[in-house]
Amino acid sequence: MPAAAPDAGGSLNGRRLLRRAWIAVAAIPVAFVAGMVIGEGLLSLQGYTGEDTVPLGVVALAAGPALVVILAPELAAAVLGFRARGRGEARGIIPAVIGIVAAAFTILANTLPLLLRAG
Numbered sequence: 001m002p003a004a005a006p007d008a009g010g011s012l013n014g015r016r017l018l019r020r021a022w023i024a025v026a027a028i029p030v031a032f033v034a035g036m037v038i039g040e041g042l043l044s045l046q047g048y049t050g051e052d053t054v055p056l057g058v059v060a061l062a063a064g065p066a067l068v069v070i071l072a073p074e075l076a077a078a079v080l081g082f083r084a085r086g087r088g089e090a091r092g093i094i095p096a097v098i099g100i101v102a103a104a105f106t107i108l109a110n111t112l113p114l115l116l117r118a119g
Contacts, residue, residue: 014087021080039066
């Protein structure tokens with residue numbers, strides 16, 4: 001059975017990847033809220049509520065899962081956007097760049113305070 005011929009807008013698979021990349025971009029705010037709730041919840045489960053001085057190990061235990069939740073759609077948007085671009089959808093670069101910028105901001109915003117505090 002012959003595959004569908006790509007049109008001027010890119011292949012069918014490229015359009016599907018582009019759509020999924022945009023869905024991942026739309027999920028970034030939801031993942032941010034979920035990650036913050038998870039991080040705060042894990043801090044509370046460890047017995048820390050609103051204190052200024054939380055040990056670094058406790059912060060790492062709470063931040064790890066929260067960062068995974070926050071970074072998942074950002075990295076998915078980047079990967080899917082680049083894959084869509086590779087399959088003929090030039091517009092895939094937009095969600096890819098959004099995902100990369102959001103991931104870089106997330107990593108910097110969450111690691112710089114820890115590094116400055118430890119140093």
